[in-house]
Amino acid sequence: MSIQSHLQELKRRHQAIEQELNRELAHPASDPVRIAELKRKKLVLKDQMTKINGSSTLH
Template sequence: MSIQSHLQELKRRHAAIEQELSRELAHPAADPVRVAELKRKKLVLKDQITKLHGPTTVH
């Protein structure tokens, strides 16, 4: 798997978790444990995506 295809897969999974999180939060009896789990997974994916993009400099 190339880096580019891996990056696309990570972005796809990130978007899917975002949708799932939105659905969970829209539910009146949202499970706080499930919400926290989804947020953690989303953050892990975002960190992986950022690492694949390489270092960025902020001026």
């Protein structure tokens, strides 16, 4: 898998989690533990994307 395709997959997963998070937040009886878990997953993906972008600019 190329760096670019890996980055695209991370972006796709990040967007999917964002949509799931928005659905959870819109729900009147949202689960705070689930919201925290989704936010953590989003942050991990963002960190991975930042790391890839930083390493790809070094080459």
